[in-house]
Amino acid sequence: MKTLNTILFTILTLIVSGAAQAADAVASAVVSAVAPASAIVAAAAPAAESPLNWNAIIMFLLFVAVTLVITYWAATRTKTATDFYAAGRGITGLQNGMAIAGDYMSAASFLGIAALVYMNGFYGLIFSVGWLVGWPIILFLIAERLRNLGKYTYADVVSFRLKQGPIRIMAAISSLIVVIWYLIGQAVGAGQLLHTLVPQISYRTAIVVVGALIIIYVTFGGMKATTWVQIIKAGLLLGGATLMALGVMSHEGFSFEKLFSDAVAIHPKHLDIMKSVVPIGAKANPIESISLGLTLMFGTAGLPHILMRFFTVTDAKAARKSVLYGTCFIGFFYILTFIIGFGAIVLVANKPEYVADISKSILALKGGGSMPAVYLSHALGGDFFLGFIAAVAFATILAVVSGLTLAGASALSHDIYASVIKKGKATEKEEVWVSKMAVIGLGIIAVLLGIAFEKQNVAYIVALTFSIAACTNFPILVLSIFWRGLTTRGAVLGGYTGIIGSIGLLIIGPTVWTKVLAMGPAIFPYDFPTFVVLPTVLIVAYIASVTDNSESGKKEKEAYDAQLIRAETGLGAETSASH
Amino acid sequence: MSLLIASKIQNNPKYLQLVKQRDTLSWTLSALVCIMYFGFILLIAFAPQIITQPISDTSVIPLGMIIGVGVIVASALLTGVYVYKANTTFDPIVLEIVQEASK
Numbered sequence: 001m002k003t004l005n006t007i008l009f010t011i012l013t014l015i016v017s018g019a020a021q022a023a024d025a026v027a028s029a030v031v032s033a034v035a036p037a038s039a040i041v042a043a044a045a046p047a048a049e050s051p052l053n054w055n056a057i058i059m060f061l062l063f064v065a066v067t068l069v070i071t072y073w074a075a076t077r078t079k080t081a082t083d084f085y086a087a088g089r090g091i092t093g094l095q096n097g098m099a100i101a102g103d104y105m106s107a108a109s110f111l112g113i114a115a116l117v118y119m120n121g122f123y124g125l126i127f128s129v130g131w132l133v134g135w136p137i138i139l140f141l142i143a144e145r146l147r148n149l150g151k152y153t154y155a156d157v158v159s160f161r162l163k164q165g166p167i168r169i170m171a172a173i174s175s176l177i178v179v180i181w182y183l184i185g186q187a188v189g190a191g192q193l194l195h196t197l198v199p200q201i202s203y204r205t206a207i208v209v210v211g212a213l214i215i216i217y218v219t220f221g222g223m224k225a226t227t228w229v230q231i232i233k234a235g236l237l238l239g240g241a242t243l244m245a246l247g248v249m250s251h252e253g254f255s256f257e258k259l260f261s262d263a264v265a266i267h268p269k270h271l272d273i274m275k276s277v278v279p280i281g282a283k284a285n286p287i288e289s290i291s292l293g294l295t296l297m298f299g300t301a302g303l304p305h306i307l308m309r310f311f312t313v314t315d316a317k318a319a320r321k322s323v324l325y326g327t328c329f330i331g332f333f334y335i336l337t338f339i340i341g342f343g344a345i346v347l348v349a350n351k352p353e354y355v356a357d358i359s360k361s362i363l364a365l366k367g368g369g370s371m372p373a374v375y376l377s378h379a380l381g382g383d384f385f386l387g388f389i390a391a392v393a394f395a396t397i398l399a400v401v402s403g404l405t406l407a408g409a410s411a412l413s414h415d416i417y418a419s420v421i422k423k424g425k426a427t428e429k430e431e432v433w434v435s436k437m438a439v440i441g442l443g444i445i446a447v448l449l450g451i452a453f454e455k456q457n458v459a460y461i462v463a464l465t466f467s468i469a470a471c472t473n474f475p476i477l478v479l480s481i482f483w484r485g486l487t488t489r490g491a492v493l494g495g496y497t498g499i500i501g502s503i504g505l506l507i508i509g510p511t512v513w514t515k516v517l518a519m520g521p522a523i524f525p526y527d528f529p530t531f532v533v534l535p536t537v538l539i540v541a542y543i544a545s546v547t548d549n550s551e552s553g554k555k556e557k558e559a560y561d562a563q564l565i566r567a568e569t570g571l572g573a574e575t576s577a578s579h
Numbered sequence: 580m581s582l583l584i585a586s587k588i589q590n591n592p593k594y595l596q597l598v599k600q601r602d603t604l605s606w607t608l609s610a611l612v613c614i615m616y617f618g619f620i621l622l623i624a625f626a627p628q629i630i631t632q633p634i635s636d637t638s639v640i641p642l643g644m645i646i647g648v649g650v651i652v653a654s655a656l657l658t659g660v661y662v663y664k665a666n667t668t669f670d671p672i673v674l675e676i677v678q679e680a681s682k
Binding site: 135 | 584585588589594597598601602604605606608609612613615616617619620621623624625627630631633638639640641643644647648650651652654655657658659661662665666670673676677680
């Protein structure tokens with residue numbers, strides 16, 4: 001296809017120009033580098049004076065090289081739409097468990113939880129727990145039935161017996177909002193992280209490199225390449241975090257009691273870090289705590305890029321196993337990040353080489369709030385280990401962004417293009433082509449928005465994505481699977497209530513209204529709107545369905561029996577590719 | 580899936596029992612996880628003094644830390660319980676139902 005070639009050429013040009021910029025930066029840095037002293041001291045210093053962090057760059061390039069080889073391998077084996085969206089449904093339970101962990105353990109949860117613990121102590125554990133407990137729910141209620149009913153997207157499942165058009169448009173809108181906002185958060189994180197660690201690479205170059213790499217992974221290698229990038233990243237991240245936790249524990253004589261008492265002694269808030277159940281200094285707010293809990297738990301079970309992973313396995317049994325493995329990896333990882341956060345209090349706080357201005361605060365670090373885990377790696381294993389952890393953090397962002405981009409592209413191509421615009425008459429080739437174009441488009445949008453949001457406070461982005469997922473995707477998916485009475489009208493009205501309700505309340509809530517827009521006291525006083533929106537969605541979907549006496553509504557209820565048989569027995573479910 | 584097979588499955592008592600059994604297990608385990616997790620969250624919200632009391636007089640470790648890690652470990656264990664039950668009990672029944680319907 002000629003257009004495809006043109007587009008691919010454009011991507012290559014983009015990468016080359018990105019690489020050229022990076023090379024420029026590297027060259028000027030090499031010239032100006034005086035002595036290869038501890039790279040970390042220079043991390044926050046102006047670019048021209050800092051030595052280059054070779055360890056990080058070499059390990060990062062190594063990761064890129066390996067993943068590009070995998071992408072090439074995957075590209076030669078990606079022929080059909082099933083290959084592209086679902087890796088030919090040939091992924092095993094263990095592989096998918098690793099990939100789930102790789103898809104889910106974002107840099108935000110690695111650097112973010114460690115940083116939360118570093119600043120607030122015990123409070124960080126609430127997030128670790130919340131981000132894990134969605135997984136059992138996914139296993140008990142969703143995983144197997146999703147695999148049996150769907151093809152490539154979760155909208156396949158919701159529209160199984162409901163009207164294709166309205167359902168898929170609603171599902172695609174909510175998926176795309178989640179994907180794009182999640183992408184912004186990841187892109188800004190990647191830009192800041194890379195720029196802090198290797199100051200010679202500008203923020204923009206870093207984001208362009210991320211954008212270019214994920215476009216290559218996903219357009220050429222599809223779900224196969226994405227899956228293996230996620231598997232490798234999960235291995236690196238679990239390995240790196242385990243080493244860090246072991247380093248901390250060996251420093252503390254393998255005694256948790258000593259680790260926590262040392263942290264209490266060093267932290268400026270002392271015993272408060274074990275006593276505070278809100279961020280230190282904040283007022284306790286029971287409703288906010290409950291809403292946060294709901295958002296974390298059910299948001300996980302509604303993330304489109306996570307749900308999509310269940311279509312890559314051979315059958316429902318493998319889907320089930322993959323959640324067990326995934327939950328174990330993720331749970332283990334979150335316990336590690338907790339140890340890492342406390343380790344950072346002991347080994348990083350109050351150390352002049354890491355702290356920005358020790359006379360003002362012994363906690364505030366050079367390079368910003370997400371650095372405790374990164375500096376801990378330096379305190380434990382010097383420049384080499386720092387380079388390794390930096391490369392791992394970057395690999396983490398790439399893996400998550402690839403999964404997100406593919407999920408967003410499939411919503412556009414499979415749900416909107418093939419099912420709504422072409423009404424199911426698009427050929428496989430056309431659909432995959434549209435999908436690849438969508439990947440390129442989303443990659444470019446992520447880069448542009450990442451640059452636009454450079455100076456913005458992106459903290460509310462996680463709240464936004466998890467709220468929409470918890471209030472829209474999760475309840476509608478569960479209702480469509482378990483409740484015979486759900487009709488198109490109920491699903492669509494409920495779905496839009498979730499989208500509009502969560503976005504609306506977030507906008508008039510404290511984070512956006514007060515902090516981002518600076519409009520004064522928030523109209524809606526809670527950061528997480530889930531405790532209001534989720535019940536409202538269920539009520540709206542219920543009322544709109546039971547009052548739906550239309551002929552089509554009746555047929556949809558009758559069609560539940562056939563759906564239930566397929567969901568329970570797997571008869572008629574999509575099988576794995578035979579080649 | 581043909582209508583004939585569908586109606587055979589629909590009328591197979593084993594199928595009805597399977598759906599009932601599996602739904603019961605799914606919702607019971609989900610409720611357990613929710614009770615554990617929201618129990619933890621409600622303690623944080625309304626009884627922080629319980630969560631933050633040290634596990635012993637000489638220790639700085641708060642009780643909530645043990646509970647939190649406990650919730651993570653218990654969640655992983657419950658996923659294991661479900662997978663074990665599904666592998667050993669439900670899968671053979673599904674196989675039987677499908678074979679009987681295809682006869």
